[in-house]
Amino acid sequence: MNRLDIEKFIREEVRLGEEKKKQLNRILIQYSNKLLSLFQFIKDLDAFIQDSFENLSSTRKFEVVFNFLEAKQMKKHNPAIGEIIEVFFGSFPSFLSLILQKSRKEENVAIRIYLIEFMLDCSKVPIKDSTFFDYLPGLHHKEDLNRCQTLNFLYLNFGEKVLPAILREVFKMNPPPSVLFSGTLGHFFCRHPHIPWADGLKKEDFNMDKWDRKDGRWLFLEEMKNSISRIQFLSLIFKEDHREGEKRKLAEFKLRKQAVGFRFDRFEVILHGGSAKRER
Numbered sequence: 001m002n003r004l005d006i007e008k009f010i011r012e013e014v015r016l017g018e019e020k021k022k023q024l025n026r027i028l029i030q031y032s033n034k035l036l037s038l039f040q041f042i043k044d045l046d047a048f049i050q051d052s053f054e055n056l057s058s059t060r061k062f063e064v065v066f067n068f069l070e071a072k073q074m075k076k077h078n079p080a081i082g083e084i085i086e087v088f089f090g091s092f093p094s095f096l097s098l099i100l101q102k103s104r105k106e107e108n109v110a111i112r113i114y115l116i117e118f119m120l121d122c123s124k125v126p127i128k129d130s131t132f133f134d135y136l137p138g139l140h141h142k143e144d145l146n147r148c149q150t151l152n153f154l155y156l157n158f159g160e161k162v163l164p165a166i167l168r169e170v171f172k173m174n175p176p177p178s179v180l181f182s183g184t185l186g187h188f189f190c191r192h193p194h195i196p197w198a199d200g201l202k203k204e205d206f207n208m209d210k211w212d213r214k215d216g217r218w219l220f221l222e223e224m225k226n227s228i229s230r231i232q233f234l235s236l237i238f239k240e241d242h243r244e245g246e247k248r249k250l251a252e253f254k255l256r257k258q259a260v261g262f263r264f265d266r267f268e269v270i271l272h273g274g275s276a277k278r279e280r
Contacts (some may be wrong), residue, residue, distance in 0.1 A: 006039050
């Protein structure tokens with residue numbers, strides 16, 4: 001395909017105003033050494049902005065999203081990428097807003113995961129009007145590095161309130177979470193002992209025999225058991241605003257070894273604000 005063919009495509013197929021079509025042609029002339037890759041990028045953007053994008057085959061959607069991820073890397077060395085985005089959207093943040101909108105509509109979870117990867121790679125802070133729910137599917141990425149990236153992004157930007165929602169996703173992960181991922185999640189929970197981390201989990205999730213020791217979930221539960229101090233344990237089990245179901249689950253989650261200083265005969269004294277007598 002030569003430049004004349006590309007100019008014809010832009011003139012007849014690209015759904016932009018005449019002035020923007022002229023801008024695209026000027027960019028292609030200026031960066032003629034990257035003609036074919038830039039033309040493919042223009043085709044992908046044109047397909048992406050249409051309402052009909054949702055009706056495309058999964059194969060074509062994957063192609064578009066993967067090309068966006070490649071273009072993001074090319075953007076560092078090829079300013080034409082950024083210029084083309086500005087022609088289509090006016091600014092890069094507007095492009096990210098459309099990525100967010102398409103992600104919310106996408107029924108194919110695998111495609112949505114890669115759209116989230118693109119958003120995380122392009123912005124260290126949440127996109128305008130986004131919530132943590134928009135990023136949770138990124139935890140199911142097949143690459144552990146991307147899972148960890150999503151975990152850190154969620155915690156750093158949304159705080160401890162997102163931790164129970166993250167944990168519910170962790171127990172659905174396939175393949176299982178890594179030791180690195182689960183250790184990091186456990187560290188985040190231990191910073192906030194008041195968080196009802198067992199909320200939403202099933203009774204069988206607490207059965208250590210269910211999980212292989214190479215499974216990060218086994219490590220998470222083991223770490224949670226071994227890190228619960230007396231005060232943390234009391235805040236998790238007996239805090240008045242915790243639901244009965246969670247109290248029951250945690251009570252059934254047997255500690256392999258007693259937490260340091262944990263005394264059942266002091267329960268009532270501590271719970272009622274009193275002070276136990278010092279042992280001589």
